[in-house]
Amino acid sequence: MAKSEIEVSYRLRNSETNRRNGMEMNAVNGKCVQNWDKYMYTLCIFLNNLAFGMTCSIFYPTMVDMKYIFDTSMKDISVSNTFGSIGYLLGSLFGFLYKRINRQMTTIVLLLAISISIAVMPFAPTLWSLYLCSFVTLLGGGAWNAAHNVWLIEMWTHTSAPVLQFSQFMYGLGCILSPLLVKPYLTGELPTNHTVIPNTTITTTVPTITTTDINHSIDRRALLKTPFITDGLIQAFIPIVLLIMFFVKRYEFSKPILQPKESSAEYGVENFDVYGTNGHSEESNVIEISDSYHRDRRLNAVLIAIFLANYTALELAHFGYSSTYYQFIGLRLSASESAEIFSIMASSFTIGRCVSAFIAIRLKPKVMISYHFIVIGVALTVLYFGQTSERLIWFGNVIIGFGFSAVFPAIFAFAEQYIKVNDKISTVLVFSSASLALFTPFILGPFLENNAFILIEYEIVFFTASVLLFVVILFIWTNWVTTKEIQSSLFVKYICGDSSGGDSVGDEDIESLLESHENCVQLL
Template sequence: MVEMQYIFQTSMTMISLYQTLETVGYIGGTFVGLTYGYLNRQLVVAICFIILAIVTALLPIVPNLPMLYVCSVISGFCYSVIQCSYTVWTVELWPTSSAPVLYIEDFAYGIGSTLASAILKPYLTGKVAADIVVDRRAKLMWPFITIGICVILVPLSSLIMYLIKPYKQKHCNRREQCSIGQSSNYGDEVMPTNTTANDKLFDRSDTPQTMMRVLFIGWCTTVSSLSTEFLMFMFTYMQKSPVQVSPQTCSDIMMAASSVYTVFTIVNAVLTVRVGINPIIYGYYAIVVVAACILVIGHYYLTALWVAAILMGWGLSAMITGLYAFTAKYFTFTNQLSTGIIMARGVCKLFTPVIIGQFIDDHSYVFLIVEWIYLMLSIAIFLPIIWLIRRYENLVVK
C-alpha cells in the first residue's frame, strides 16, 4: 500500500479506499453463491479466477485513482465468488474428511504468499527523500505480471477440465434423503427431511439452530477479519510504526511468517486426522493470543515484531481453515451458510480499512487496537459456542 501511495501521489486514506471499494465488490459477489442451483459453479469460479488474476497483474500500470477503484470493485467481486464457493465445494467432495483437504488448500495459499513476497522484495522502494526520483510503476510492472501469469494457470486448468469433463452436482427432491455432499433442487442446499441420530448436532430440530448459526457466523467473521487485517496492513504498519522498518525487512518478516504458515498447514492436516479439529482450534487460539500480546511490544522493538509475525503465521495456519472445518462439524455446510459468513465478513471489511488507513500515518497503533478488538470479540463469541456445544452434546447422549 505504501508503494501505491507514492505511485498515485496521494494520501494513505485515499489508497485505503481501495480496500473499502474492494469490499463493496466483495459483498456483491456473495450473492452469486445463491445462484448455483442455476449456474455451473466450476465455470463461474474459473472465469472469476481468471479475471482476478488479470486485474491484479495490471495494478501497477493503472493510470489513475478512479481506474484503480474500478479494479478494486472487480477484484473484490471475483475474490468473493471464489471464497464463497471453494469451502462448500471441498466439503461436498470430501464430506467426512474435509479438514485435511482444506489445510492442503491453505498450504498452496501459503506457498503462493511466500513466493509472491520473494518476487516483489527486490522491487520495493518504500519512503525515500523528496529529491530522489524513482519510477515505481516500471519497477513493479514485471513482477506483478509474473505473479499474474503463475496464478492464472490454476483457473485455466479448471476451465480446461470443465470443457473436457465438467463437474456435475447431484440433485434430489425434498422428499428424498439427501446425503452430505449432494445438493437439492432448492438453491443447492442440503435439505434433511427429518432429525435422526446421524444428523450433525445443530441440524437437529431439538437444538437452537438459528441462534447457533448466528453465533457461528459472528465467530467466523471476527476471526477472518482479524486475519485479513493482519495480512492487509501488517506490512504498512511496520513501516509506519516507531520502529520504521524498511520495505526489504518487512518483506523478510512477512516471508518468514508465510513460510511458518505454509509448513504448519501440513502439520495441521496430519494433527486433525489424529486428534480432531477441536483441540487444534483451542491450542492455536492460544498461540494467536500470545502473538497479539507480543505484537504490542513490537510497536517499539523490531525483534518482537519478528516473533509476533511468526507466531501469528503459526496461529493463523490453523484458524483460517479450522474455523470452516469446525463449523462444518456441527452444521451441514451449505452455499447459504457460506454466503452468510462471507457477507458478514465483507461488512466488517467495509469500514475497517477506512479507519486504519485514515490514522495509520500518524497513529500507527490504531492497527493494534483494531486487531485486539476483533480478537476479543471472537473470544467473546467463541466461549458461549463451546458452552452450548457441550450442553447439547450432553443432552443428545442422555
C-alpha cells in the same frame, strides 16, 4: 428395532454400500465421482489457492509505493481495501445462484477476471481505476472462497477437515511467494528531504542549495509492472485448466434421493430407501428431521457467521497493514525489510497449515481453534511490548503466522459438525467474513502514518471479541443445542448393524455413534 426419542441430523454411514469399487457418493454428469476426477479437481483447487494467495498478498507490500504513484495519502490508498471488501462481499453472494447457474463455469470466468485485474493494476491511470481493480479482484475472490470450500466438502465428505487445511496451506504458500516476487521492485518510504548542492566554479557567489523530496523522483509504476503481470499470468493458469475439464469431465454434485418405502404406525414415521447417485437403493438409518432442527441450524449459522466476521477482521488487518506498519513505527524499517518480515510470517503461516492438515486427522476443530488462539494471544503480547525491538518484531510475526494458520479452515470444519455447509451456508459464512473488514481502512487508514501502533490495538480488540464469541458458542452448543436434540419428542426408527440385518442398538449406542463424526454423514 430400537425406538429412540432422539432428534438427529445424521444418518449412520455404511461404508461398504457408500463406497463401491473406489467410487464416492458424488456425481459427475449423473455418475459417481471416480478417484481420478476427485483428485484432479482437488489438485486444481489446491493450485488455484496457491495463485490466489499470491494475488491477495501482492498488493499489501506495495501500498507505500502506490501512495506515491497516485500522489495521494495512505488514507486514500487504504480505501482500495474497502472497495476490495465490497467486491468480496458481493462475490460471495454468487453462492446463492449456483442452483441456477453452473458453479464451475462461473468460477472460471471470475478467476480469469481476477488475473486480468491484478495484471493491469500498476497501469491504472487514476486512483478510482485502482479501486476498480481491487473491487474486481476480490469480487472473484469472494466467489472463489464461497465455491471451493463447498467443493472440497462435497468431494471428501467426512474426511474434508485435513483437505481443507491443506487447501489453505497452498494459499499460505502463495502468501510466501508473493512478497519474494515483489521485493526486488519495491522502493518504499525514502527520507523525506534530500539536500542537493549543484557543482560550482570558484566564485565569490554562494551556490544555491535546494531541497527536494526524492520519493517523487523514482518511476515506481514501471518497477511494479513486472511482478503484477507475472502474478496475473500465474493466476490465469488454473481457470484455463478448469475450462478444459469443464468440456472433458464436468463436475456436478447430486444429493442422495429419499423416497418413501413404507409407513410404520408403530413408530409414527416413514421408512425410506436412499437412492444414491448411482441409482442403487440403500438402507436409511434416519427417517425424519423436524422443524426445530432447522431452527437450530439457522441459529448455529448466525453464531458462526458473527464469530468468523470478528476473527477475519483480526487476520486481514495484520496481513493487510503490517508491512506498512513497520515502515511508520519508531524503528522506521525499510520497505524491503518489511516485505521480509511479511514473508517470514507467511512462511510460518504456511508451515502451520501444512502441519495442521495432519493434526486435523486426530484433533477436533474446536481443540485446534483453542490452542491456536492461545498462540495468537502470545504473539500479540510480544508485538505489543516489543515494538521497539526488531528481533521481537521478527519473533512475534513468526508466532502470529503460526497462530493464524489453522483457524479459518478449522472454523469451516467446526461449522460442518453442526450445520451442513452447502452453497448457501458457505455464502453466508464467506459474506460475513468480510463484513467487518470492510470498515478497517476507515479506522486504520487515517492514523497509520502518524500513530502506527493503532494496528496492534485494533487487533487486540478483535482478538478479544473472537475469543469471547468462541466461548459463548461452545457453551451454547454444549449446554443447549445438544440437550435439545437428544431430548426431542421425535421418534426415529433405526436400521442398525450391517446391511444384512444385525443386532439393534439402544439409545446410548446411537448417541455414542452420533458423537463420532467419522461414522456419520449429514442428511439434508
